[in-house]
Amino acid sequence: MKVRIPSGTAFLGISLIAAIAACSGATTQTVDATVCSSKTQWIGGDEESEEMHPGRDCIDCHSRQDGPGFQFAGTVFPKSSENNDCFGTANAVVEITGSDGKTISLTTNAAGNFHSNSSVAKPYTAKLLIGGKVVGEMGSAQTNGSCNSCHAQTPIGGAPGRISSN
Ligand code: HEC
Ligand code: HEC
Numbered sequence: 778m779k780v781r782i783p784s785g786t787a788f789l790g791i792s793l794i795a796a797i798a799a800c801s802g803a804t805t806q807t808v809d810a811t812v813c814s815s816k817t818q819w820i821g822g823d824e825e826s827e828e829m830h831p832g833r834d835c836i837d838c839h840s841r842q843d844g845p846g847f848q849f850a851g852t853v854f855p856k857s858s859e860n861n862d863c864f865g866t867a868n869a870v871v872e873i874t875g876s877d878g879k880t881i882s883l884t885t886n887a888a889g890n891f892h893s894n895s896s897v898a899k900p901y902t903a904k905l906l907i908g909g910k911v912v913g914e915m916g917s918a919q920t921n922g923s924c925n926s927c928h929a930q931t932p933i934g935g936a937p938g939r940i941s942s943n
Pocket of ligand 1: 823828829833839843850852890891892
């Protein structure tokens, strides 16, 4: 006869530890600079936060999983190549200009994330400013407001990598 209780107990123990860790409120951890230039990584899963999942496609996931609807959202990073869930550059400014000439300025938070419910007429262009200076400019006009959909871990649509200062 097989005794199943010990393995079941061990499994329960591991589950409890995981549950306690999840409840302790840590949504980030410190990692090596080879993993994230910022050395900070999001580990909060889908817990609602404006610092969640830096680098991932915000609007796509929100539309599938009942997250808030945004017109524009994305992440600014220190380098053009960065893993998903790495914290990016705080206090950078993304300036989005619509085909109607209307401009929206968004400042990145501690995760490098930015998002907005305001819209401009599409297609739009975008600029990246750091310390008040323009360090990057998207010449091609876009219609999808989810910046990380192209500026992805594996860049899509000819994007040069992450929205970044170099
Ligand atoms: C893998 C899925 C997923 C990704 C990727 C994702 N989110 Fe979310 N987000 C969610 C879900 C689900 C919620 C709603 C959670 C809830 O209601 O408990 C949410 C909620 C939020 C909220 C509301 C928080 C609040 O306090 O009201 C903000 C802000 C947010 N996300 C920003 C972002 C940004 C910015 C990005 C991209 C850099 C992003 N999210 C990427 C799933 C995601
Ligand atoms: C459909 C794909 C796509 C989307 C969505 C997109 N981009 Fe881009 N982005 C590109 C491509 C392609 C380039 C390179 C060609 C160019 O500069 O136009 C680029 C370049 C850039 C650059 C210049 C990069 C550099 O190295 O100087 C910035 C800044 C930028 N994008 C910001 C944004 C922002 C902010 C958003 C969201 C509001 C966004 N992009 C959404 C495709 C996209």
